Amino acid sequence: MTQTPIRLTVNGRIHDIAAARETPLLYVLRNDLALNGPKYGCGLGECGTCTVLIDGSAARSCVIPISGCVGRDIVTLEGLGTRDRPDPVQQAFIDEQASQCGYCLNGMIMTTKALLAINPRPTEQEALAALRYNLCRCGTHVEILRAVMRASGQLTEAAD
């Protein structure tokens, strides 16, 4: 372990973190930077609740040490938007009521963000495949899928 601070760029701001280099990014985001978006779900990269964007790609922050994040651009849910000024993906999830308990929501939104960055108008099949490894236990899948389609401009008004 080293005590040399590790420099991270999170949501556009630079932070010097005094933690061991192997510390998973998730704990630094949550405990050092007080960011609540990324959540601990499994610690194994299986469930997706801890997802952040690293250099624009979806990244499971529970299995990535901070030493691997130096010089990279990290964006969390908080970096997308706020309650007053939500990002279009966040707004689409709110509009579609695409959450129940909300614990997986961070991962769903961040993964959608990463998907739309490389595929702005995914088909439903593509959206389902992209979210295949983000787990939701409340059974909000239907609303989440609609939110993805809405965020990609393919669903302009709620059905029913």
Added chain:
Amino acid sequence: MASPVSNGAERHSGSLIVVRTVDECTSETFVRITADGSVSAYNGHVDLGTGIRTALGQIVAEELDVSFARVVVVLGDTAVVPNQGATIASETIQITAVPLRKAAAQARHFLIARAAERLELPAAELSVEDGLVRGHNRSVSYGELIGGETISLELADDVDVKPVGDYAIVGQSVPRVDLPAKATGELTFVHDIRVPGMLHGRVVRPPYAGVDAGPFVGTSLIAVDESSVRDIPGLVAVVHIGDFVGLVAEREENAIRAAAQLEVSWKPTPTLPDLADVETALRANPSTPRTLIDKGDVNAAIAGAAKPIQRTYVWPYQMHASIGPSCAVADFQHGNIRVWSGTQNPHLLRSDLALLIERPESEIEVIRLEAAGCYGRNCADDVTADALLLSRAVGRPVRVQLSREQEHAWEPKGTAQLIDVNGGLNADGGVAGYDLATRYPSNAAPTLALLLTGRISPEPAVLQMGDRTAIPPYDYDHMRVVAHDMPPIVRASWFRGVSALPNTFAHESYIDELATEAGVDPIEYRLRYLKDQRAVDLVHAVAERAGWTPRPVRQDKDGEVVHGRGFAYALYVHSKFPGYGAAWSAWIADVAVNKTTGDVSVTRVVAGQDSGLMINPDGVRHQIQGNVIQSTSRALMEEVSFERGAVAAREWGAYPIIPFPDVPKIDVLMLPRPDQPPLGVGESASVPSAAAIANAIFDATGVRFREPPFTPERILRGLHGDAAAAPQALAAPAAAPPSRIWQNPFAKRSGIFATIAAVCTAAIGIGAALLPGRAIGPIARPDASVYSAATIARGQQLAALGNCAECHTTIGGVLNAGGRALETPFGTIYSTNITPDVETGIGAWSYPAFERAMRDGLHRDGRQLYPAFPYTHFSKTSDADLQALYAYLMAQPAVRATQPANTLAFPFNLRALLAGWNALFHQTREFKPDPAKSELWNRGAYLVEGLGHCSACHSPRNALGAEQREAYLAGGFAEGWEAPSLTSLSHAPIPWSKAELYTYLRTGQSRYHGVAAGPMAPIVRDLAALPDQDIRAMAVYLDSFNDTPTNGQTPDALAAKLESATQVTVAASTGARLYQGACAVCHEVGGLPLFGSRPSLALNSNLHSTTSDNLVQVILHGIAEPASGDLGYMPAFKNSMSDAQVEELVTFLRQQFAPDKPAWTGVKETIARVRSSIH
């Protein structure tokens, strides 16, 4: 509605409250209106993610005639909310909202009466809009009516609530108030609570995973070795009480590390009931029969049945499977104890905590914050008690987060259930009789810390909860239902639908079977016995919506994929027997069954529900959809696995839940019943699920399945019998055992030591010339300034090529200061200090001494160096390069460090024998280029054979640890990893090429082979110091050993072929499910790009090798230090998967991704060996 910001009820100048007096000194507030017009509503239940907060706000706004936005709903803080028991049984809207609604109505009546007085108008002529009372162009607000007064109304029973026809807010769909904050990370979940001075705790659970009854519970701890975590920075305390073990650290990651590292010894757990066969285990569990109904003469009716039918239904153990493992914060201060918890039942938890720490309840405040959905009892209470014990121990606030593994293992399971139905048909096709016995081994799951610390007895309580919907909804003439109340076998408690879901699975499967036997359409048959009009209406509505075609006789279906449709109906009856009904629910499920793979897809569900008045119709719809999806998941794929009676599933691969692509299309039908009381909707739609799906599978296949989950294996067994479901044996013959010389040269060799001794002794004579081993005199430490910066830089590059630092540096230690333990088959050798420290390093070494060490393997003092130091390779290095290397080493900072003594077995501890070894195996010879080869090839050969010393790992070794010259680069073993063959003997499915060798050595990854891991990762990292041209030279040289024909296929074409042939489409084994849950997210071909690489398993050399070692290494230990951060990281699964699970996974991966290769042998032994190796 305003979103909840503060739980404190702020006091303005005046207020109106509606309270219920509990006793002389306690009263509970339901509604508070303050002079500024704000409204707070207090409910004892909590929002488990279902949107209750929003619905309760609607109810209060409606009855008070204020805007929805004005109401703040306060839930779950024991200091301010009424005690209304646990949030279970879908009771909130149906039961606990009733006093709240009345309180709001009562406040409105009071305020209107006061307004009538103030405005001097009859109450009947007044109207209210958002708290403003109007009449005849005059108005007064609620706030003005309250003014500076403190008004307290005692909650009355006989309050007139609004007629439904007047509703403006209730019955309208309202967006959830919590979602904007949740979608932006602004909501504070219990996981997000931060208290000043807060520390981080972790617990270590006992080995009897998920078992909470028996004399060993709380009494199994032998010892905790605190010295095992002494090196953890910021460790504050290690706490153990009985079997409760926890620790506290300043930082969370250090608490995690400490929990993993803490050495705890436990007594062996006694033999536990075998849960591989749930039916037998439940029959053997002691029980007390409780007759719920006994109508007509059941025995006679069944005895007289024309066609007796006796069936058994088995429900598996399932998990609540909260996405977020439970978390809590506790702050223990004398007389003022606060906990922040995700509990379902703040008041009951407070009693448990008081009992645990022997303090009065009045000193404890439980503040409930939102948590991950729980669908019943998860570990939320357990972790709160854990946090309290740790906070008490350290006197500071402590946050405890359970690990995924702990939540999986210890959450009280949704219990297995066994239901026997005896009955049959009369000659006219009517139901002769119905005799049902249900076994439900579950209780309320006492808070774990109470058991672990011995505060309460580990004698399991028996709870009467097996009776939910145990009485069928059908009016059979002769009917008996008996609940066999029994204690839990493993820790179990209520889970969505509780016993009603399994009981309904039995009712609805059985009646479907009767209908088939009677030759009557299954819906029509049910309607003959269904007397409840609302149920009948619902069944008709759902049948119409789905376009149900009556089918008195099932039609056989052709084809590989067969389709079917099934119906089921249920009224979820909850609370203490006889209880009452929540919403009515009916399903029509469509399935597609692949008869070859056994895969079942639920393609569409029409879910109909009569929920009475719907407070928030959108909220009801979301609940129905959520129930449909979750219960489909439960029916198709969910089952807890056990090993030796303890819970084995500790991550999502071992306990899969439904992924997006498997979610059915859902058509929700909500019957409008605005005139009927509102009913709970949190669980009802789950209840018909499994039966509807089983009935659809029967329609598709003609086979009844009476035991969920309907996994491919189970379907295949049902369709084709046991033989078909047996794993396909691979025909290919077992390969010859791989050469494992370096790792274990003495395996199965008798008398080997004698042979070695003889060989060495003989060799001593031959090697005499090398023996003198004279010392070379010490020198003063050379002045590094005599070397040019360019020379030093070049030396640094050469040190990287030789990976000097890799062996000569301990993990986390000072560069090149030595001391790293190198495990060899001959014993442990500690690397030496090669910094220029005069006494402990090489500071006193002259260049000739250094050169002699590099070329002849002799220490400056004349001692033989062990060939773990690859001087046999280094001897090939040119003088110029050795001088540069010497310059670099001497220019480093000197570090004083001595290494431990080697621990070598006889005869290897006799250094003199090494002279013989050298005589046999070592040639001191500088590299000589081969004029017949290109310059690049020769450069590559120099780098690879010399300082690069690739063959030190990649060549097999003989019994004496020397490389086998005739098998140069043919593959070897090092540090527990296989170093694969770099020649044509490579097992890689796509032959290596110059380009791929270059890419691999340069980036640590080849698209066609995989990433560098284990000892190869640091080598690639070191090679980064070398120019591209040198890497290219190495690739050219190595490629010259590889002449595997490519059959004219491009690597891309071959890769595409291999990848498409090995796609995982059906998860039909434990191994396949582990792969899908744990591996596929990063390894599936074509998945969403994630940070890091996406190594393709179909092409991965390790999966095609003759040994499983490297695969087992990465699964157990992960890749924490890749060759480059760009490659991403792989987590270690050693603490999340059992040996048996890893074996299943490894076996599956081999079979799936290297189908042309024979199954690996000895996988179990490899796992045991790799798990126990130092890492």
